Amino acid sequence: MTIDIFLQQLVNGLTLGAFYGLIAIGYTMVYGIIGMINFAHGDIYMIGAFVSLIGFLLFSTLGIASVPLAILMVLILAMFFTACYGWAVERLAYRPLRGSPRLAPLISAIGMSILLQNYVQITQGARVKPLQPMVEGAYRITLGPDAHLNVSVLQGVIIVLTVALMLGFSFLIQRTRLGRAQRATAQDMSMAGLLGVNVNRTISVTFVMGAALAAVAGMMATLYYGVIDFYIGFIAGIKAFTAAVLGGIGSLPGAMLGGLLIGLIESFWPLYFNMEYRDVAVFGVLVLVLIFRPTGLLGRPEIEKV
Amino acid sequence: MEDAARARPPLASALREAAIAAAVAAVLAVPLLGFRLVDSARGLSLDYRFLWILYAAAAVFAGRLALALTAHRIAPRLGAAFRDRAARVTLPENFAVRVGWSMVAVALLLPWLPFADRSLMSVATLVLIYVMLGWGLNIVVGLAGLLDLGYVAFYAIGAYSFALLSLNFGLSFWICLPLAGILAAFMGILLGFPVLRLRGDYLAIVTLGFGEIIRVVLLNWNEVTNGPNGISNIPRPTLFGLHFDSPYKMPAPTGQGFAEFLGMSFTPMQPIIFLYYVILVLVLATSVFSQRIRRLPTGRAWEALREDEIACRSLGMNPVTVKLSAFAIGAFFAGLAGCFFATRQGTISPESFSFIESATILALVVLGGMGSQIGIVLAAVLLIGLPESRWLRELAEYRMLAFGGVMVLIMLWRPQGLLARRSPTVTMGDGAGSPAP
Numbered sequence: 246m247t248i249d250i251f252l253q254q255l256v257n258g259l260t261l262g263a264f265y266g267l268i269a270i271g272y273t274m275v276y277g278i279i280g281m282i283n284f285a286h287g288d289i290y291m292i293g294a295f296v297s298l299i300g301f302l303l304f305s306t307l308g309i310a311s312v313p314l315a316i317l318m319v320l321i322l323a324m325f326f327t328a329c330y331g332w333a334v335e336r337l338a339y340r341p342l343r344g345s346p347r348l349a350p351l352i353s354a355i356g357m358s359i360l361l362q363n364y365v366q367i368t369q370g371a372r373v374k375p376l377q378p379m380v381e382g383a384y385r386i387t388l389g390p391d392a393h394l395n396v397s398v399l400q401g402v403i404i405v406l407t408v409a410l411m412l413g414f415s416f417l418i419q420r421t422r423l424g425r426a427q428r429a430t431a432q433d434m435s436m437a438g439l440l441g442v443n444v445n446r447t448i449s450v451t452f453v454m455g456a457a458l459a460a461v462a463g464m465m466a467t468l469y470y471g472v473i474d475f476y477i478g479f480i481a482g483i484k485a486f487t488a489a490v491l492g493g494i495g496s497l498p499g500a501m502l503g504g505l506l507i508g509l510i511e512s513f514w515p516l517y518f519n520m521e522y523r524d525v526a527v528f529g530v531l532v533l534v535l536i537f538r539p540t541g542l543l544g545r546p547e548i549e550k551v
Numbered sequence: 552m553e554d555a556a557r558a559r560p561p562l563a564s565a566l567r568e569a570a571i572a573a574a575v576a577a578v579l580a581v582p583l584l585g586f587r588l589v590d591s592a593r594g595l596s597l598d599y600r601f602l603w604i605l606y607a608a609a610a611v612f613a614g615r616l617a618l619a620l621t622a623h624r625i626a627p628r629l630g631a632a633f634r635d636r637a638a639r640v641t642l643p644e645n646f647a648v649r650v651g652w653s654m655v656a657v658a659l660l661l662p663w664l665p666f667a668d669r670s671l672m673s674v675a676t677l678v679l680i681y682v683m684l685g686w687g688l689n690i691v692v693g694l695a696g697l698l699d700l701g702y703v704a705f706y707a708i709g710a711y712s713f714a715l716l717s718l719n720f721g722l723s724f725w726i727c728l729p730l731a732g733i734l735a736a737f738m739g740i741l742l743g744f745p746v747l748r749l750r751g752d753y754l755a756i757v758t759l760g761f762g763e764i765i766r767v768v769l770l771n772w773n774e775v776t777n778g779p780n781g782i783s784n785i786p787r788p789t790l791f792g793l794h795f796d797s798p799y800k801m802p803a804p805t806g807q808g809f810a811e812f813l814g815m816s817f818t819p820m821q822p823i824i825f826l827y828y829v830i831l832v833l834v835l836a837t838s839v840f841s842q843r844i845r846r847l848p849t850g851r852a853w854e855a856l857r858e859d860e861i862a863c864r865s866l867g868m869n870p871v872t873v874k875l876s877a878f879a880i881g882a883f884f885a886g887l888a889g890c891f892f893a894t895r896q897g898t899i900s901p902e903s904f905s906f907i908e909s910a911t912i913l914a915l916v917v918l919g920g921m922g923s924q925i926g927i928v929l930a931a932v933l934l935i936g937l938p939e940s941r942w943l944r945e946l947a948e949y950r951m952l953a954f955g956g957v958m959v960l961i962m963l964w965r966p967q968g969l970l971a972r973r974s975p976t977v978t979m980g981d982g983a984g985s986p987a988p
Contacts, residue, residue, distance in 0.1 A: 299583075348692075350962075357959055362951075375594065490753065531760055532746065535753055
């Protein structure tokens with residue numbers, strides 16, 4: 246393999262990894278704080294993608310020609326509305342089940358996922374929705390006489406935006422009062438409540454933040470792939486969850502690392518093997534990691550007590 | 552929380568709650584109900600229907616108001632009392648047995664009832680397939696406490712085993728049935744061996760991944776599985792060599808037909824009723840097995856492990872072998888059900904074995920109340936039978952929407968399942984030692 250193909254796939258993999266990482270953060274935060282797999286999170290991402298697509302069409306009918314302005318406004322709109330969906334899902338389907346048997350919230354989440362998918366399918370139609378490319382152009386970096394590396398402007402935007410969001414997010418978790426409340430609730434919910442943390446609000450905020458990040462991923466996916474449908478949330482959701490487990494569930498840097506690794510595996514796999522079995526490879530890696538390092542790459546071992 | 556609600560005038564507080572809910576609903580409705588993406592020849596365009604936002608807000612307002620008023624009026628008197636009592640009442644063991652036997656009687660007599668036509672029998676057969684899958688998964692999830700989100704993989708293995716064995720080697724249904732079960736159980740052991748050491752949620756996600764892997768392999772291994780087109784012309788079962796094919800079928804069926812043997816004329820109902828009885832026998836066998844195994848050391852070990860893994864390990868049990876046996880036996884029943892599914896459909900393709908099937912089966916187990924066999928039957932009739940019935944068929948577009956909604960609502964209403972009976976078969980002394988839920 247020549248260096249240019251390697252670097253090209255590296256860039257493509259980083260872009261994919263950005264999507265998975267952003268979605269994985271939502272899974273890992275929710276799991277860290279209330280210990281449930283938020284099965285509907287992939288569909289929240291799908292809703293983010295649909296809200297973005299509708300936003301782009303709306304702005305183009307309104308005649309806003311400036312692409313960066315449109316992207317910025319759609320980003321804000323998508324984050325707001327998707328966060329509302331995330332909040333509502335938690336309030337309706339998960340909060341009443343706090344303290345019930347462990348499987349109850351999971352089933353409720355699976356039900357919510359089916360509900361959201363079919364809601365979008367019915368209201369927006371089942372056909373694949375295309376979007377004209379909005380951000381065009383690419384940087385062409387010459388590596389040698391016959392070797393070039395193409396980085397599209399969009400890939401650059403995605404990677405920069407993701408890195409910025411993740412840095413801002415780490416700051417939020419590490420340094421602010423809200424982040425401290427979240428970490429406290431994740432460690433011990435009842436103790437945090439006794440010490441004056443508003444546990445319900447903290448959990449709601451966690452869902453809102455996860456949904457907003459998923460909306461960013463949804464918007465970027467709409468721009469990057471140019472087609473979306475109501476089913477994109479399922480596979481993206483499973484892979485992002487795989488990323489969260491791979492990195493160590495409950496750990497934020499782990500979610501980012503896991504997303505990156507999944508993205509790289511997906512982009513390098515077709516170079517050597519059959520493209521069709523790419524998803525098999527992702528889950529194969531998950532199984533291997535769980536067997537040899539059950540807490541994930543960056544997770545802390547959990548000691549089970551009697 | 553209830554006290555605070557009581558302190559305020561009930562109507563004012565209910566109105567306030569309803570207004571908040573309606574406002575939230577309106578915000579949620581803006582992007583996805585207020586706008587509609589329209590496909591046209593020139594590409595995608597937007598359609599506006601802002602009235603729908605109002606409808607959604609009004610519907611939520613009315614619903615929330617009704618709920619708040621009735622809950623306030625009724626809950627202290629009726630609702631809570633009913634809920635408390637329902638939680639406390641433990642039906643006598645005898646009762647479940649009686650209900651069970653009457654269900655068996657109804658199931659046996661169903662084909663001979665006057666209203667039993669083609670469509671009812673095919674819905675009943677479908678419900679029974681899901682009951683069997685539900686009871687099979689109940690061994691894994693309900694008894695052994697292992698969360699399996701990829702149960703459909705074993706169902707698929709059973710179905711493809713029968714299809715491939717019968718078409719490539721000419722083996723009959725009755726030979727393939729145990730083979731399909733054994734193959735599925737073998738796959739269960741193969742998968743379970745590395746992953747059963749994992750904690751519950753990790754196990755869930757690995758089994759989910761396994762289910763997807765099986766589906767992807769079935770979809771892409773064209774030489775063997777015929778890819779997305781699937782396998783068709785799967786033979787039907789025979790009864791001691793008597794086939795149930797129409798004598799006018801082309802090519803003409805070989806051997807003697809059932810109707811011919813008895814000197815009756817062939818009716819199209821005969822094969823349907825025969826298939827119904829085949830799955831009924833399989834379902835009853837599953838039921839007897841899972842009731843008996845709870846009294847054997849293996850079943851006791853599953854329940855003990857579910858309640859407290861650390862205590863079991865301290866007593867010298869090997870958790871991996873115990874879990875492996877539950878996993879393999881659960882997979883075995885899924886294999887049997889898959890084998891029957893293949894012969895009943897005549898055609899199988901990977902799309903019958905997607906994640907939504909696993910979710911449906913798990914939903915049956917959890918909604919029915921884990922460990923409760925009758926609960927699973929109830930849930931199967933409710934979730935599988937009702938949507939398939941001819942009255943609701945017209946609403947097919949909204950079927951999955953309602954399915955998801957009902958899953959959420961039942962969980963909110965009864966988080967422990969419709970009929971919860973998850974207590975271990977044996978406890979210490981007078982039940983004082985029964986574990987906390």
